[in-house]
Amino acid sequence: MADPYRNTYHVAVIGAGIGGLSAAHTLAGHGFNIVLIDENPHMGGQFLRRPFRPHNSDTGGTASGSRSRLLDRIHQDPMVPAGTWLAEAVTAPGAGVDILHPAQVLGIFPDRRIWIMASPTAGTAAGQDARLMEIKAEILVLATGAREQYLPFKGWTLPGVMSLGAAQILVKSHQVLPGACTAIAGTSPLMMALANDLLKHRGHVAALADSHSMRWKMGQLPFFIRHFPKLIQGACYAARLFRHRIPVLHGHSVQEAQGQERVSGAVFARTGPDGCLLPGTDRFWKVDSLAVGHGFVPNIELPVQAGCRVTYDPALGGWAAAVTVNMETSVNGIYAVGETTGIGGAEQSWIQGKITGMSILEQLGCIHPLQSRWGRFVKTRHQLYHRADECRSYGALLNRVCRVPAAAYGRIPDDTVICRCENITMQTIKQAVQNGFTSWSSIKKATRCGMGRCQARICGPIIQKIIQALTGTEPQIIGPPVSRGPVKNLPVRLLIPSAGNPENPPGQEKGQ
C-alpha cells in the first residue's frame, strides 16, 4: 500500500480546530512540510460543526431546516465564515499541508515523536482498517482544544442526560434531535446557543435553567460592554427563546434526573448562595433528554505527556498549558494554541494560531533578523499580541460566568457515581479524602478513580473540585491529572503484525 504520508515533518499541528487551522495557514506556502492531524472527519473542530454526511435515517426526531433566517443572519458569529474560509484555504490542493484525519494522536514521546492511530476512511480513527503511524516533527503545535466540565447530580449517568456539546454534535453533525423534549441546564452561555439550535431544527425545549440569578447576570453586563457583538448574539438567542415561549428559570440548577432506563423527568430547584439548592423550591419537568453544561476545561493530556509545564488559573478554565507571548510552551520546539492554553473562544484561537505561525517562521529562519525587528512583521505581531490580550480578557469573563461555586461540588449526594469508568461513588471519594488522600495521584491510588477507559478525562476535574470543596486544598497542591500514552484506547490488534498492517511497520522512512 502506498503511503501518502512522510515520516518526518518540519511542523506537525495536532488539532484542526480554528487554532490549528490558523497556525497551519500562516505556515503554509513557505516550503515546509506540514502535517495537520485531527480526530474528526471534518475540519474546524468543535467550532465548525457541520453535517457529517447526508443522513437518511429517520429514527427519533429528525432535525430539519431553519425557520427564521433573519435572526440567524444577525447573530451569526463572524468567526464562522472566517473559519470556513481557513479550512478551505488549508485543505486546498496547492496549500502544501498534508491532512491526516480522522486520526488520533495517542502519545508524544521523546524527540517529538508522535504516535498516531489513523483510519484511511471517514468515520472514527479506530475503525476496522485503522493502522498505527509514527511521525517525527521538528516542531509541534498542540491545538488540542477543550472538553466540557461536569457537575454530577443524582441521575447524571442516566441515558438521555448529556453535555451541551454532545447535544450540539447530535443536532449539527448528525442532524438528530437529542430527544422529543429537551431540558437545558447549567451555567454555560452555550445553553442559549443549544436552545437556538434545537428550535431551529424544530426540536422542543421544555425549559432552560440557568444557575445564575437574573441579578447576578445583570451585574456582569457592564463587563460585556467591551464585547458587544457577543451581547447582540445573546440578545438574538434570547429573542428566539422568547418567541417560542420557552420558560427560562433564572437561579435554578438541576437537582435530579429521574427515570428508570433513561431519563424521564428533570427536577430543578432554586439555587441559594454558595450554590446550594433551596429545599421546597423544586419543580418537575417531564422530559426525555437533559443537556447540561458548566463550561470547559482545556485538554492538556498531550502537553503533559510532552513534558510541558501546566498552570492552574480559574480564569483559564482550570489547568492549561503555560505559554510565552509567542505561544511556545516550556519545552523547546513545542507550541500550544487555542483552548489548550486557556478557554477563550474561537477568535482567541485564530489569533494565537497566527502568532504561533509567525513565531515558528521566525524560529525556522524564514523571517530575516532585520525584518523581525522592524517593519510590517513587527507591527502585525504587536497588533496580534494586543488582540490576543483582549481575547484573553473575554475568556476570563467567560470562565467566570461558567464557574460553579466550589461548595456545590462538596454537596454531591453520597450515592452519586463520580468516576463512571470504575464506578466510584461520592461516598468512596469522601472516605478517601477523610483518610488523608488529598492529592490527585494519591486519591487515584486509594479509590481507583480515573483508572478506567477514559483515564480521568471526565472525572479528573470533578474530583479535583470535590477535594477542593471538602478540604480547601489549593489545586496547585492537588496537582494536575497525569497523562500517559495512549491518550485514547488503543486496540491491541493494531500492534500485532499479522492482524495489523504488515506492509507498513511504523518507523520506516518513506521511499525506502
Add this chain to the structure above:
Amino acid sequence: MRSSPHILIIGGGVIGTSIACHLAVQGTQVTLVEAKDLASGSSGACDGLVFLQSKKPGVHLQMAMESLKRFRKLQKQLPVPVEFIQTGGLVTIETHEEYRAMKKYVQDQQAIGLDVQLLDRKQVLQREPGLSRRIIGAAYSPLDARVNPISLTLGFALAARKNHAWILTRTPVTEILVKNNRVTGVVTSRGTILADLVVNAAGAAAGKVSRMAGIQMPVMPRRGQIAVTHAGPPVLHHCLISAGYIAAKYNPDLARTAGQGISMEQTENGNLLLGSTREFVGFDTGNTLPGIRKIITEAAARLPALAAFQIIRTFAGLRPYTPDGLPILGPVSKLDGFVMAAGHEGDGIALSTITGELMADSLLDRKPAISLDDFSPERFDSLATDPMLQTDPETWRPAAQAVPQGRIR
C-alpha cells in the same frame, strides 16, 4: 539510648510501609517520611505478581516462601482489601533451549521443596486454554499468587497509622544528620526529625539517600514499562511469565537470545497488566514506543485473545537494581544507626511482608526468622572502587558484561 528507640523510615513504598506497619503493631515509635505520595514510586507502577518460581533457589526462594505464608494471613490484619489470590503461576517455554534450562531450574526448586512441575503443551493448554499453541510447555506451581500492590502499600500504611505511626507524605529528606559517626536524625522540607535509627527504604532512590549519609550503596534505578488493558472478560486465569523473564533475571547469556521476557496477569477487575522491560536509563520514568510495542507484541504472541483488548494506559516504574539481584537488608556497619532496606528490584511486592517482619525484628534487636547475613550491606564492600559506585545513578549504564555473576550465595 531509650529502651524503645524512635525509628525513622525514609520511603513510602511497599517496603517502607511494611516495615512501619510491622514496627507499629509492636508499639514502637515510628515515623515514615515520603518525598511524594505513598506508593508513588515503583510500588505504584508495577505488576502484582507474588511469584515463587522466579526466585533463585536458595535463600531468595526461602524468603519468598515465607513471605507467601504471611500473605495468606495478611488480609485479616490490613484495613483494606489487598486482592490476594493464589491463582497458580505458569512459566511459559517456547524453545527447546529454554526447556532444557527450565528443566534444571525446576529440579533445583523441587529439591528445596517448592511445589512445582513441568507441563507439556497439552497440559498447559488444559490449564490455560487461551494460550498460543506455539508454547511447547510450562513450569507450573499452584503457589504463585497475585496481589494489588497499591492496596497492599496503602493497607500497610493505614494499619501503621492506626497503630500510631506518624506518616508524613510530600516530605522530602534533604539531609541526614550524623554526629560522631552516628545518625541522629534527618532534615526534611518540614523541619528536622530526630531519630535513633534511620531506615533507608527509598527503593530506586536508595543509592541517592545513602549518599546523603556519605555511604555508597550499589542500588541503581532500572526502568520497567507496563501496559494496561481495559477491564475485559476473563482470558487469563493464572499469573504468567515467560521463561525469558527468569533468564533475563539470572542468566544474561540466555537473555541475549531469548529477549527480556514478559509477565502477564489479569486483575480482579479484569484489566490485563502486561510487563515489563528492564532498562538502565537513570531516573527517567517515561515510556518509549519500542518498549510498549515490544511488550504488547510479545504478550499477544503468547495470548492471542489479547487482540480483542484495548490498551488504556502505559506507565513505568524504577526497580531498585542491585548487582547480585538480592536486596540489601540490615545495619550499615560504617555508620551507626543507618539501616538499609532496599534493592528488591522486581521482588519488592512479593517479599514485602517477610522483609517488613525481618527488618522489624532486626531493628528491635531480636533474632529474625531468617538470617539477614546473605543480605548484609557489607557484601558490596569489595565494590568500593567499582565505577558503579563512583558514577551518578542518573548517568550510570552497565558495561556490556557488567552484571556480576557468582555472587549469589
